[in-house]
Amino acid sequence: MKKYAVIVAGGSGSRMGASRPKQFLLLNGKPVLWHTLEAFSAAYNDMQIVLVLPPGFLEEGKQIIQTTSAPSRVKIVAGGATRFHSVKNGLEHAADNAIIFVHDAVRCLITPALIRRCYEQALQKGSAIPAIAVTDSIRMIADGKTRIVDRNALRAVQTPQTFRAEIILSAFKQEYDPRFTDEASVVEAAGADVFLIEGEKENIKITLPADMLLAEQVLKNRSGALSREE
Amino acid sequence: MKKYAVIVAGGSGSRMGASRPKQFLLLNGKPVLWHTLEAFSAAYNDMQIVLVLPPGFLEEGKQIIQTTSAPSRVKIVAGGATRFHSVKNGLEHAADNAIIFVHDAVRCLITPALIRRCYEQALQKGSAIPAIAVTDSIRMIADGKTRIVDRNALRAVQTPQTFRAEIILSAFKQEYDPRFTDEASVVEAAGADVFLIEGEKENIKITLPADMLLAEQVLKNRSGALSREE
Numbered sequence: 457m458k459k460y461a462v463i464v465a466g467g468s469g470s471r472m473g474a475s476r477p478k479q480f481l482l483l484n485g486k487p488v489l490w491h492t493l494e495a496f497s498a499a500y501n502d503m504q505i506v507l508v509l510p511p512g513f514l515e516e517g518k519q520i521i522q523t524t525s526a527p528s529r530v531k532i533v534a535g536g537a538t539r540f541h542s543v544k545n546g547l548e549h550a551a552d553n554a555i556i557f558v559h560d561a562v563r564c565l566i567t568p569a570l571i572r573r574c575y576e577q578a579l580q581k582g583s584a585i586p587a588i589a590v591t592d593s594i595r596m597i598a599d600g601k602t603r604i605v606d607r608n609a610l611r612a613v614q615t616p617q618t619f620r621a622e623i624i625l626s627a628f629k630q631e632y633d634p635r636f637t638d639e640a641s642v643v644e645a646a647g648a649d650v651f652l653i654e655g656e657k658e659n660i661k662i663t664l665p666a667d668m669l670l671a672e673q674v675l676k677n678r679s680g681a682l683s684r685e686e
Numbered sequence: 687m688k689k690y691a692v693i694v695a696g697g698s699g700s701r702m703g704a705s706r707p708k709q710f711l712l713l714n715g716k717p718v719l720w721h722t723l724e725a726f727s728a729a730y731n732d733m734q735i736v737l738v739l740p741p742g743f744l745e746e747g748k749q750i751i752q753t754t755s756a757p758s759r760v761k762i763v764a765g766g767a768t769r770f771h772s773v774k775n776g777l778e779h780a781a782d783n784a785i786i787f788v789h790d791a792v793r794c795l796i797t798p799a800l801i802r803r804c805y806e807q808a809l810q811k812g813s814a815i816p817a818i819a820v821t822d823s824i825r826m827i828a829d830g831k832t833r834i835v836d837r838n839a840l841r842a843v844q845t846p847q848t849f850r851a852e853i854i855l856s857a858f859k860q861e862y863d864p865r866f867t868d869e870a871s872v873v874e875a876a877g878a879d880v881f882l883i884e885g886e887k888e889n890i891k892i893t894l895p896a897d898m899l900l901a902e903q904v905l906k907n908r909s910g911a912l913s914r915e916e
Contacts, residue, residue, distance in 0.1 A: 587825060591893050592842035593868050594824075595817060595882070602841065602882060604871045611832065612822035638823050641834045652825070652832060658896050663821050666888050669907060670900040677899060 457579065458554035459503045461496045461571075461616065462546035465489060465517075465561030466510060466535055478662050479561040480516060484675050487520050488662055491564035491675075496557070497526040499571035505530040506546040507561075540636045544628050555579060556624050557616035558639045562662040565674055566616070570656050574618035577653050584618040585640045586655030587611035613638065614655040623648055687809065688784035689733045691726040691801075691846065692776035695719060695747075695791030696740060696765055708892050709791040710746060714905050717750050718892055721794035721905075726787070727756040729801035735760040736776040737791075770866045774858050785809060786854050787846035788869045792892040795904055796846070800886050804848035807883050814848040815870045816885030817841035843868060844885040853878055 465479040479489040489507075496503050509517045511534045521530045531549055535542035543558055550556050555578050559566065570586060577584035590610040595602040617639040624639060627646035636642045640650040658674050660667055695709040709719040719737075726733050739747045741764040751760045761779055765772035773788055780786050785808050789796065800816060807814035820840040825832040847869040854869060857876035866872045870880040888904050890897055 585825075590824070590842075591891060592844065593870075594820070595815075595841045595843055595870075596835075597839045597841065601879065604865075604867060604874075605826075605840070607867075609827045610835070611825045611827065612820075613825055613834075614822065635834075637834060637837075640823075640825075644834075649831065657894050661821060664887050666900070666904065669903040670896070673899040673903040674896065 458551060459500050459557070459575065460506060460550035460554055460621075461503055461557040461559055462506045462508060462543055462550065463489075463492060463496065463559050463561050464508045464535070464539060464542050464546065465513075466508070466539055466542050477510065477513065480513075480520075481662070481668065483564065483668065483671055486523070488564045488671075489517070489561050490520050490524060492559065492561050492566060493521070493524045493530060495564075495566045495568055496559070496571060497524065497529060499568035500575070503529065504550075506533055506549045507531065508533050508535045508542045508546040510535050538632065538636075539638075540628075540632050540642065543639060547625060547628055550621060550625070552621050552625065554621040555618060556621050557618045558624070559616040560661055563615055563659055564662065565656075565658045565660060565671055567656060567659075570659065571616060574616055574653060577651065578618040578620055581651045582620050582623050582648065583640070583643065583650045584653040585650050586614040586616070586659065587652045588614065588655045588657060611652060612655075613640065614659050619643060688781060689730050689787070689805065690736060690780035690784055690851075691733055691787040691789055692736045692738060692773055692780065693719075693722060693726065693789050693791050694738045694765070694769060694772050694776065695743075696738070696769055696772050707740065707743065710743075710750075711892070711898065713794065713898065713901055716753075718794045718901075719747070719791050720750050720754060722789065722791050722796060723751070723754045723760060725794075725796045725798055726789070726801060727754065727759060729798035730805070733759065734780075736763055736779045737761065738763050738765045738772045738776040740765050768862065768866075769868075770858075770862050770872065773869060777855060777858055780851060780855070782851050782855065784851040785848060786851050787848045788854070789846040790891055793845055793889055794892065795886075795888045795890060795901055797886060797889075800889065801846060804846055804883060807881065808848040808850055811881045812850050812853050812878065813870070813873065813880045814883040815880050816844040816846070816889065817882045818844065818885045818887055841882060842885075843870065844889050849873060
């Protein structure tokens with residue numbers, strides 16, 4: 457089965473207080489995006505990657521790709537006005553009869569193990585949306601007040617949101633709706649059920665400086681574990 | 687105005703894969719709980735602390751208190767069957783005409799700055815519940831399926847949940863209800879509104895090994911920032 461990873465790097469990075477989009481910040485001397493690309497290349501040696509970047513950052517993306525271990529498997533595409541439009545641009549470069557992963561570029565701690573588990577479930581059930589338990593108490597705001605929500609009924613959704621190609625490709629033929637916040641919501645609106653899979657606590661989205669600290673520490677621990685195994 | 691911090695250490699630590707409750711794990715050579723106690727002592731020099739520990743860990747708690755900078759301001763109390771009962775035990779040692787903070791012992795990265803902001807708001811509005819935006823997409827499970835929830839309407843609740851004494855003391859006279867998941871839910875059930883305040887992203891609850899890594903990194907960065915200021 458063919459495999460396509462659409463890696464979406466859309467954010468402007470304004471929440472980081474950094475002047476550059478956060479996928480380009482350095483983590484252990486390599487851009488955040490580099491770590492993400494390497495995880496997908498490593499998961500399957502026939503993984504094709506479609507990297508969706510904000511127009512204006514395509515050249516920067518090309519330079520990063522040249523430093524990865526499999527530059528020939530990565531294609532760069534310009535993003536659109538919303539995440540939906542960016543993913544749609546990326547999906548134009550994926551084929552039928554495949555498993556398609558859609559992943560946030562800034563979730564750079566993704567492991568090949570989770571990518572493979574998503575693949576297996578999507579092959580079997582049609583989709584695999586990684587999600588984890590919510591550990592904080594959650595309140596919902598309504599009418600200017602807040603009320604508690606039962607957190608046992610909640611799951612925090614991650615990526616790669618993974619689908620059999622025919623399911624996601626047909627879902628993205630719909631008209632855009634502002635309620636499309638992720639690919640699962642697009643597929644659901646097209647009438648298909650989506651199936652969760654257990655995600656990874658460390659598969660965080662880099663949005664704030666504290667996330668960069670955690671990511672550095674996790675990478676350091678992983679490389680320590682690797683060298684102990686050698 | 688008097689100030690009481692009820693610090694609740696209830697968890698068994700089973701999710702950490704550790705043999706000891708997580709408030710006793712070492713972070714930079716000191717127990718998690720030690721860091722929490724020091725933050726509250728540092729926030730106000732007239733802060734009184736009521737430390738609620740699982741029965742069976744009182745002696746261990748006493749030894750940690752002796753290593754803090756203000757042991758005479760800390761009193762130890764045994765916890766009860768649920769968080770509600772544990773907090774209720776702690777509140778018996780707080781007086782009227784005070785501001786009362788209820789805090790998770792395992793949120794050891796709490797800053798004196800947030801404690802002071804909670805105090806100021808509780809003094810003015812009656813309560814201050816620290817909460818932050820939810821960055822992950824959230825799904826809700828219902829009838830074996832899941833649906834997306836608008837994350838802009840959600841807030842992740844932290845502690846210290848802070849109240850004017852009369853509000854929390856009278857609320858805790860209610861009969862126990864299993865829907866009491868935190869102090870805000872108890873106060874709400876008693877008919878009072880609760881008011882959120884912006885929390886801190888780093889004010890995490892130590893529940894998994896990855897959280898210990900983040901906490902170590904945050905403490906390291908803070909001490910680096912301090913020595914650069916000297």
